[in-house]
Amino acid sequence: MDAVRFVPATELSAAFYWDAVAPLLAGEPHAAGLLGWGSDVLGYDTERSTDHGWGPRLLVFLSEGEHAPDVRRLLDAQLPESFAGWxxxxxxxxxxxxxxxxxxxxxxxxxxxxxxDATGGMSTLDWLLTPQQRLLGVVSGAGHTDGCGSLAAVRSALSWYPEQVWRWLLACQWHRLAQDEAFVARTAEVGDATGSAVVAARLVREMMRLALLLDRRYAPYDKWLGTAFAGGAHADGLPEHLNRVLSADAAPDREAALADAWVALGNRHNAAGLTTPVPVRIGTYHRRPAQVLMADRFTGALLSTVTDPFLQGLPPIGSVDHVTDHAEVLSTPAHYRRLATLWRSADPLT
Incomplete structure (x- = not known):
């Protein structure tokens, strides 16, 4: 095939739908869009993406499932061999x-x-069990048409967490950071430079995820986490602070950069008005000389605003994204739905 001009897959999919698919579906109520898996759904595809699993594609949602075999046969027979050179x-x-x-x-x-089937709503447990990347697969991408009237509604309903779930997840994210914040100094103290750098990198990853949560933005899987984070508003210089953490060769420089990042995130929390303002101060870790924020102060402030009985009865373990980052689990509903027992067993109401 001769080289053709790259366009983002959402644009290619829309043109493919309107020019090649929609005319074949005339009279059949349906919705359509580019949703689900892939960097292209997130809007992060580039020319490099075209070498693997990339091309004109979309989903067609019929209002009646019994018509699907006929529509499939029609498309199999009448779709063109190529579109826009692809x-x-x-x-x-x-x-x-x-x-x-x-x-x-x-x-x-x-x-x-x-x-x-999220058209019927999501329980609190459903929200906790569903990976953010999966939610992005529904709310990102492109909706081409909504002739059935339900696609836009479900995408809107899933666009962000319910308020109580959001507050609880923020509390859990702060708690996750609190668990490691003193270890950058402690590992360096015993001469473990590699361990100190690894802990710091883990904190950077979780700080990025906290920033996205504060911005009401789902975090994509790791390949695109940095890209999504970079696309946010960072007037406080948070990306630069985190880059300094990662590039630091010595523990004192690493801690100084982390301190600046802690201050930025603490101020973001207070600016969001979610809780009574939490003093943003860097100090020692009890009697140890680590420079920390004592992040669980933010956890406690947020938990005090959580009134949902189900969430109140849970330990601060967060969602499925906190529990595992294993790609096979997070990309397979049959796997991650099995983890429901983690939350059900902790719930005193069940």
């Missing part, structure tokens, strides 16, 4: 070449993709 039927790895217009119903797709 092959319509393509494969990668163990995926055999075929077209990638997936015909389903919204209810079935949500159940397959999230592990729950």
């Amino acid at each position: 092959p319509v039927r393509f494969g990668w790895d163990d995926v055999t070449p075929r077209h990638h217009v997936t015909v389903t119903t919204l209810h079935r797709w949500l159940t397959d993709f999230l592990g729950i």
Whole structure:
């Protein structure tokens, strides 16, 4: 194939839908969009992305599932061989070449993709069990049309956590940071320079995730975490502080950069008005000379605003994203839904 001009997949998908797919579906109520898996759904695809699993694709959601076989046969027979210079039927790895217009119903797709039909709402436990990357797969990407009237509604409903869940997750994120904040100095104190750097890098990752939570933005999987974080508003210089943490060769420089990052995040918390202001101060860790924020002060302030009985009865373990970062678990609803027992067993109401 001759080289063709790269356009973001959301643009290619929209043009493919309106020019090649929609005319074949005339008279069939449906919604359509580019949702689900892939860097392109997040809007992070580049020309490099086109070498693997990239091309004109979209989802078609029918209002009635029994029509799906007929629509699939129609598309199989009448879709063009190429569109805008890109092959319509393509494969990668163990995926055999075929077209990638997936015909389903919204209810079935949500159940397959999230592990729950979110058109009927999400319980607090459902929110905790659903990885942020999976939620991004629904609310990011592009909606091309909503002839069934429910796609936009479910994307809006899933656009961010309910208020109580958000506050509790913020508390858990601060608690996760509090668990490690003294270890950068302690590891360096015993001569473990590598261990100190590793702990600091872990803190940087969790600080980035906290910043996204404060901004009401879901965190993508690790490949795109830095890109998503960089796309936020950072008038306080937080990215520069975190880069200094990662580039520091000596523990004192590492701690100084972390202190600046702690102050920035503490001030962001207070600016959000979620709790009574928490004093933002760097001090020692009890009698040890580590320079820390004592982050659990923010955890406590947030937990005092949580009134949901289910959340009040839980230890601050957070969501599935706090419990594991294993890609096979977080990308497979059948796996991560099995973790429900972690929260159910801690809930005194069950």
